[in-house]
Amino acid sequence: GAVxxxxxxxxxxxxxxxxxxxxxxxxxxxxxMFWYRQFPKQxxxxxxxxxxxxxxxxxxxxxxxxxxxNHASLTLSTLTVTxxxxxxxxxxxxxxxxxxxxxxxFFGPGTRLTVL
Amino acid sequence: xxxxxxxxxxxxxAEGNPLTVKCTYSVSGNPYLFWYVQYPNRGLQFLLKYIxxxxxxxxxxxxxxxxxKSQTSFHLKKPSALVxxxxxxxxxxxxxxxxxxxxFGTGTRLQVFP
Numbered sequence: 219g220a221v222x223x224x225x226x227x228x229x230x231x232x233x234x235x236x237x238x239x240x241x242x243x244x245x246x247x248x249x250x251m252f253w254y255r256q257f258p259k260q261x262x263x264x265x266x267x268x269x270x271x272x273x274x275x276x277x278x279x280x281x282x283x284x285x286x287x288n289h290a291s292l293t294l295s296t297l298t299v300t301x302x303x304x305x306x307x308x309x310x311x312x313x314x315x316x317x318x319x320x321x322x323x324f325f326g327p328g329t330r331l332t333v334l
Numbered sequence: 335x336x337x338x339x340x341x342x343x344x345x346x347x348a349e350g351n352p353l354t355v356k357c358t359y360s361v362s363g364n365p366y367l368f369w370y371v372q373y374p375n376r377g378l379q380f381l382l383k384y385i386x387x388x389x390x391x392x393x394x395x396x397x398x399x400x401x402x403k404s405q406t407s408f409h410l411k412k413p414s415a416l417v418x419x420x421x422x423x424x425x426x427x428x429x430x431x432x433x434x435x436x437x438f439g440t441g442t443r444l445q446v447f448p
Contacts, residue, residue: 224377252436261424261440262378311377313436321366321385321428323436325378 221245222314224326231302232334239297239329241312247292248314252323253285256309268295302333336361336429340439347415348447355410355442357425366428367408368436369399371421378424384408395419415446 221244231237241251250269254262266287268274274287284306286298295314299306309330313323337360347353359365366385370378382393389401399410408425425439 222377250434261438264435264437267435309375313378322368322380322383324380325370327377328375330375 220316220324222248222312222324222326224310224312224329226329227327228330228332230332230334233303234301236298236300237302237331239299239310239312239331241295241297241314241326243293243314243316243324246314246316248295249292249317250315251289251295252313252315253287253295253297254311254313256311256328258309262311265297299331302331304333307331307333336427336435336437338425338427338437338439340423340425340442342442343440344443344445346445346447349417350414353412353415353419353444353446355423355425355444357408357410357439358406359408359425359427360406361427361429363429365408367399367401368426368428369393369397369408369410370424370426370438372424372441373421381410381423415444417446417448420444420446 223242225240253265256262265280266274266276268287268289270289270292276282289295311328313325339358368383369381372378381397382391384391384401392398397412422441424441426436428436
């Protein structure tokens with residue numbers, strides 16, 4: 219149990235276009251979902267925290283208008299990279315909180331975004 | 335502010351030998367500590383956690399970690415390394431009841447040589 223999926227697993231897009239990444243909790247309802255960004259050979263950087271039905275809380279330095287997060291249901295959160303540029307190329311990983319008995323976050327497999 | 339330090343960028347060990355990946359933390363409240371492993375182009379897999387109780391925590395794939403409050407450390411260990419253990423390991427701390435955020439260390443690449 220506690221499986222988190224992401225779609226797509228990789229995407230290549232042209233500069234200026236928008237890309238949507240989906241994060242789903244497959245066998246549980248996620249009270250909170252998180253979006254991370256990972257640069258090559260670096261650690262995970264928390265971008266935002268997302269609660270179902272409310273606006274996401276963004277970390278300092280993360281552009282809200284560029285990285286749109288929608289948490290439509292207890293099993294789905296989406297990250298849209300708007301007007302993507304090559305510097306947005308990265309590995310994006312989502313995670314989900316299950317409930318208070320699980321203290322650990324469950325991570326998706328990640329999405330590799332390449333902006334040409 | 336909470337933080338996690340992994341002082342070694344890379345750890346090399348021969349197959350069959352014991353391994354240790356170091357982690358120290360700083361948190362204002364009670365630390366919830368985690369180890370995750372990441373294989374190339376993959377998400378993170380949970381290995382083990384310390385919340386409370388016994389300081390020695392056993393996790394997946396034969397890994398264990400020891401919580402040391404006085405040294406604020408949570409080192410990851412395995413008695414006998416396998417080549418398949420080669421991956422990127424992240425220590426993380428969660429300041430439950432405060433920010434609830436999961437803060438990661440910079441990661442340690444474990445290389446196990448046959």
